[in-house]
Amino acid sequence: MIPHKTIVAWSSGKDSAWSVHLLRQDAATELAALLTTFNSEAGRVAMHAVRRELVEAQAARLGLPLWPIELPWPCPNAAYESRMAAAWGRAVEAGITTVAFGDLFLEDIRGYRERQLEGTGLAPVFPVWQIPTAQLARQLVDAGVRARITCVDRARLGAWFAGREYDAAFLNDLPTAIDPCGENGEFHTFVYDSPDFTHPIAVTPGPTIERDGFVFADLVPA
Secondary structure, X not given: OOOEEEEEEOOOOHHHHHHHHHHOOOOOEEEXXXXXXXXXOOOEEOOOOOEHHHHHHHHHHHOOOEEEEEEOOOOOHHHHHHHHHHHXXXXXXXXXXXXXXXXXXXXXXHHHHHHHHOOOXXXXXXXXXXXXXXXXXXXXXXXXXXXXXXXXXXXXXXXXXXXXXXXXXXXXXXXXXXXOOOOOOOEEEEEEEOOOOOOOOOEEEEEEEEEOOXXXXXXXXX
């Protein structure tokens, strides 16, 4: 059986990291690259605000090439979709057949991904889809996924959670209304170590910045 060449939509967070972990255990899958959208003006991941150099370090530790998608700021949806369409075309030319996403349970987001790939020759796959998030959160921590909270939605979670370690203590401190994987956008993470990294990324939380209702912890390479 020839394995499917797969590119991973890489956010820099824990769900992407666990998707890679599961896919690497699947003999039918060959990981080809990571794809990450960047705010080209800031040089950071478009949603998580993680520094580009830290994402490059993640790709190096996974032994995979990084495909950056440069987005303008502000970024109209038409500009986003045109750049993604160009990336899908590049993937097809490279012999890639599937795109892996780390979505957990939001049906509207999954539907959008599926529509985005219609007619491209690429099939979406969702390695962590519908794994119960309380179970998944503990599984990640127990398996050695190490992450920091890089961004929190100030309307849902206290600013003091930004920069914290994603660990058992963090999960125990979360209010009961907050999804333990942050799937509703309550928080985002940056993974600095995982079972699939060759070695950890040394990183330390820098200053926190509040902007547009979100609190960002500026994670700094140590």
